[in-house]
Amino acid sequence: DLHLSIRRQRQMCIRDRGYTNQPLVSFIIESHNKSVGVKRIVSELREYPNAEIVVIDDGSEYKHTKSLMRYLTRGNEFLVRANDLYENVMYDKTIRFANGEYIVLMQDDDEITDLDWVDKGVSYFKKYPDMVILGGLNGLEFVTDDKEKWGYVDLYKDDRLRDKDFYFVHAVNRAPMLLNKRLFLDHLGHIDFSFAPFQCDDCELCLRAWLCGLKVGWYNACLLYTSPSPRDRTRSR
DSSP states (O other): OHHHHHHHHHHHHHHHTTOOSSOSEEEEEEESSOHHHHHHHHHHHTTSSSEEEEEEEESOOHHHHHHHHHHOOSTTEEEEEESSOHHHHHHHHHHHHOOOSEEEEEETTEEOSOSHHHHHHHHHHHHOTTEEEEESSOEEEEOOOTTOSSSEEETTTTTTTTTOSEEEOSEEOSSSEEEEHHHIIIIIOSOOGGGTTSSSHHHHHHHHHHHTTOEEEEEOOOOEESSSOTTSOOTTO
8 A cells, every 4th residue: 555655665765875773783983073083983884784883973063063964974874963961971872872782882083903803892792692891992900909099900001911812801991892782771771970971980880780790801802092091081082
C-alpha cells in the first residue's frame, strides 16, 4: 500500500546516504576549538567499516562549529553541539546517543597512524566478555602512599607495562577509552557528574566497574598524543 511504499523509499534514501543503525563501533571525539585536528582524525576513522563517528563540539568558536558542520556529511557522521559543558557531561550524554556495540572515547589531539588498534580492542572485549572498560593510554594502580598527588601510580613508571600488550588494571585514563556499551548501561549507568567539569571521573568509573564485578583492562593501542601528560586536561582546552 501507499504507507509501505513511502516507508521503503525513506529506507532506500537512508541507505543511499550510507547510514547504518547498528554499527559495530561508535567513535566519540570530544572537541573544543580544534576543528582542524578533528577533521584529520575523522578522515582516518572513515576508513573503519561499520562504524559511526560522533563529534562533540563543546563550546567552540563558531568558525570551528561551521567547519565541522560542513565536513561531517556522511550518513553515520554526527555533530553534537553543547555550550561548553566539558567532557564529563558530554561523554555521558553522547554515549547514550551512539548506537555502536562498542564505544571509543577520543579527544581532539589524538594522533592515529592506523586503525589496527580498534580491531585489537574489540578482540579483547570478545575474549573477556565481562570487561566493560579498556584503556589505550595508560594503566593505573591505586596506592596508599601519601606522596602520590593523585593517589595512584602510572604503571609505565615502574615498567610493569613496558613489555606487555594487555594487562588488567585498577583504572585507566581517557582517552582512548573503549567501552562495552551494553555492560556500561546495564551496570554502570553513567559517568559521575560530581567530578564535573573534568578530572578523575574516569578513575571513579573504573573502580565502580570492579565493585560491580566487571573488569577493566589496559592494552597497547600504539597511539600518539600531543599533550605532555594524561592529567594535563582537559586536553581539548
